[in-house]
Amino acid sequence: MQISVARDVFQLAQVFKISRGSRTQAKVLTATIAADGVVGRGECVPYARYGETLESVTDQIVGFTGGWADLPAALPAGAARNALDCAFWDHAAKSAGKRVWDLLGLPMPHPEVTAYTLSLDTPDAMEQQAARSASRPLLKIKLGTPDDMARLEAVRRGAPDTPIIVDANEGWTAGVYTDLAPHLIRLGVQMVEQPLPAGQDGMLAEIDRPLPICADESCHDRASLPTLKGKYDMVNIKLDKTGGLTEALALKAQALAEGYQVMVGCMVGSSLAMAPATILAQGVAFTDLDGPLLLAEDRDEPLNFDENGVHPPAAALWG
Numbered sequence: 001m002q003i004s005v006a007r008d009v010f011q012l013a014q015v016f017k018i019s020r021g022s023r024t025q026a027k028v029l030t031a032t033i034a035a036d037g038v039v040g041r042g043e044c045v046p047y048a049r050y051g052e053t054l055e056s057v058t059d060q061i062v063g064f065t066g067g068w069a070d071l072p073a074a075l076p077a078g079a080a081r082n083a084l085d086c087a088f089w090d091h092a093a094k095s096a097g098k099r100v101w102d103l104l105g106l107p108m109p110h111p112e113v114t115a116y117t118l119s120l121d122t123p124d125a126m127e128q129q130a131a132r133s134a135s136r137p138l139l140k141i142k143l144g145t146p147d148d149m150a151r152l153e154a155v156r157r158g159a160p161d162t163p164i165i166v167d168a169n170e171g172w173t174a175g176v177y178t179d180l181a182p183h184l185i186r187l188g189v190q191m192v193e194q195p196l197p198a199g200q201d202g203m204l205a206e207i208d209r210p211l212p213i214c215a216d217e218s219c220h221d222r223a224s225l226p227t228l229k230g231k232y233d234m235v236n237i238k239l240d241k242t243g244g245l246t247e248a249l250a251l252k253a254q255a256l257a258e259g260y261q262v263m264v265g266c267m268v269g270s271s272l273a274m275a276p277a278t279i280l281a282q283g284v285a286f287t288d289l290d291g292p293l294l295l296a297e298d299r300d301e302p303l304n305f306d307e308n309g310v311h312p313p314a315a316a317l318w319g
Helices: 054-063 068-074 079-096 123-132 148-158 174-186 222-227 245-257 271-280
Strands: 002-018 021-035 038-044 116-118 139-142 164-167 189-193 213-215 234-237 261-264
Touching: 002 054, 021 054, 021 079, 038 079, 038 271, 054 079, 068 079, 079 245, 116 123, 123 148, 139 148, 148 164, 148 174, 174 189, 222 245, 234 245, 245 261, 245 271
Parallel strands: 116 139, 139 164, 164 189, 189 213, 213 234, 234 261
Antiparallel strands: 002 021, 021 038
């Protein structure tokens, strides 16, 4: 078995901003596993918020010398383990001449409606973004500043009838959220993602939660679930946090068993990164796999997005 890793860069269609910064490119790593004449691929997006860099994750991938079963003990939940786990799944499917969902004993995935993200900007610019995207079935708004009320109102003017979810990216305080909550409801917001910083979110258990609150930065894998009790109503599962599809499926099952709703999200990556998550996203409350929609360029054989949502990948892409 040979493991290699390549750095790929995809230009974004426009500058993408969140409360922690902005970017014009998606810089990803593609892990490749070659054995017995079969090649499997997996993509990850190293994330600085979790102490990851392209260099550190590359070192983790090339330094891995075990087999698929060794991954959980050898690497922490995160980007490197995700790329390798998804590459192993791709390799296993191609070796067997089957699709990954067949190996899992699951039905073929159907399209899932995905959110489309409006990046953080001035209220006027966000209103224009919303107006251009008003025909989409679900909009996700990036917020997380002290001046978000004007942005919310602007987006609702631009897209008066479109369902909205909000991602504060850890940018609010308990007081800001409490002040905003009645207005979120008035404006038809359906869910708020990570309003308070991870590790500083205890107040969520003590204040009213008039609409569902989703844990993102506070939830990585199954080990996170005990810390969420009483604070969150939903968990956002991302492959780059869980360390791949294997743990993500286990987290989904356990979260649902414990009464949480589930959202399936993504970092800003290509169709190769989203492909495994289309399996995970089946039947969840919210799907946010719009990474490829934010790119100016994508993989060969990209995912198909249409009025029905994001479709499962062609075998030529993954799985």
